[in-house]
Every structure is written in structure tokens, then in C-alpha cells.
Amino acid sequence: MSKRYERLMKCYECFKAKVDFTPKIALILGSGLGDYADGIDIRATLDYKDIEGFPVSTAPGHKGRFVFGYVGEVPVVVMQGRVHYYEGYPMEDVVLPVRLMKLMGAEVLFVTNAAGGVNWHFECGDFMLINDQICMAPSPLIGENLDELGPRFPDMSEIYSKKLRDIVKKTARELDVPLREGVYIQLTGPNYESPSEVRMVRTLGADAVGMSTACEAIAANHMGMKTVGISCISNLACGVSNRPLSHAEVQETADRVAPLFKKLITASVQNIAKEL
Ligand code: HPA
DSSP: OOHHHHHHHHHHHHHHHHOOOOOSEEEEEOTTTGGGGGGSEEEEEEEGGGSTTOOOOOOTTOOOEEEEEEETTEEEEEEESOOOGGGTOOHHHHTHHHHHHHHHTOOEEEEEEEEEEOSTTOOTTOEEEEEEEEEOSOOTTOSSOOTTTSOSSOOOTTSSOHHHHHHHHHHHHHHTOOOEEEEEEEOOOSSOOOHHHHHHHHHHTOSEEESSSHHHHHHHHHTTOEEEEEEEEEEEOBTTBSSOOOHHHHHHHHHHHHHHHHHHHHHHHHHHHHTO
């Protein structure tokens, strides 16, 4: 057994000893969206700091715990706060929570994030269904492969499940929630981009830019988890708007659209679960 797998199993055993719950869907909540978990039918929580070997998040606005509970009838695990590469953790640690949630039993990874709008047509407060991604951070699969969980050279032709994307689109239509669609690019952060960098990522095909998600989606795909993701366009990327960026603005927008975002997530989770 590899050291990586051993560590992951240790985290899993820690979870098993403390929580008796099998989630179907794993949710990761981005900046300012973390309080979604407080509104679900909570059955258990597990602080990251209480899991041996688990990386603990230090980003402002991120709580740092798993919340287990029900969205309607659907058993979910919610990551209230994610681990970011810019915090200084190796990529292996950044995606460890995703791997752990797969071991807990989750079949689907539902990712959300706050992102900068790169597409000229986007507006602050828009939601964007992620239809593909560009990962400009190092691959989380570098190093010894976790053969127990997935292949050395996994296919990435449909990182965001077409079937699940269609369900979210239909859900948004039913709720009358406008939903954009596009490509998410992950840069390392923690600095926001320069205007030239934003021009570069637009040329590369990105519609939204952020500092998370793509690596998590790669790890999920590696393990055969179906993935779906929505970005909240919390600000227009640098150069799209001529105002300087701040985390406060990101947080403010996320807070403002949170009620609508929650509605979309709740209904999407329920509709996705029907198809599992
Ligand atoms: N750039 C990178 N990450 C972000 C942004 C941004 O403009 N907004 C929220 N996360």
C-alpha cells in the first residue's frame, strides 16, 4: 500500500470512528457560500482539525468542517471550506478531501466557487455552469498513483458530466434562474490577475477565473466520480472592470446572491439524486 493511500485510509478510519453516515452527493462550497450547509437537515459534523492527517484551511470565509445531512431526502456531505493550493499545501493535500468524500460513499461531486468573470458578457452576480476547465495549477495526480482509486493516465474528455449539466440547466429553467455556461480556469492565486493575465486566459478560452475547483474535479474524475460545478461570478476580472479587486467585494456579491444560489443548489441536488 502506498504512503498516500495509507494516509487517506487513516483519515477514512477517523471519519468511520466518529460519524455513521453515507452520503450520496459531495458538495464543496466556495467563498461566501459556506453557510449553505447551515440550512440543511444536519445529522453530524466533523471538524477538519479532528481528522488525523487532514489539511486545515486558513482562508477567510472558510469554516473548515464536513457537514453531514439531508437536502430533502438526499444524503449529502458538505465541505464547509475547502483547501487551497495557495495556502501552501501540496496538491495531494488539496484534493485529499475529495478523495475522502468518495471513500465515504459519495458518487457525485458538486463543486461551487466564487470566480472572476472573464467573458465580456458576464455580469457580477451571474451563475455559470462549468462545462469544461483549464487547470493552470499543477495536476493533483503528479506523484505516485493511487492505483486503488484510479488509473495512472485518466481520461478527461468529460470532466463535467453532460448528463448532470443537463439536469442543472433544466433545474435552472424550472426555477427561472438565469444560468450562463462556460469554461473555468484555475490559476494558483493568491493574487488576483493582472489585466494582461486576464486577456491571456480569455485568449485561451476561459470564461471565468478562480483559484480552486479544477484540481478537485481532476481528482474526482480520476476516481470515477461524476462531477458538476457552478461558479458564482462574484466580480468582473481585472481589466473587465476598471475597479481594483478585493476579497470583500467577492464576499459581498456571494452574500447578495446566496439565497438564489441556495435555491438552485437544493433543487439541482434533488434532481441529480433522482437520476443516480
Ligand atoms: N480571480 C481569481 N479568483 C477569483 C476571482 C478573480 O477575479 N474572484 C473570485 N475568485
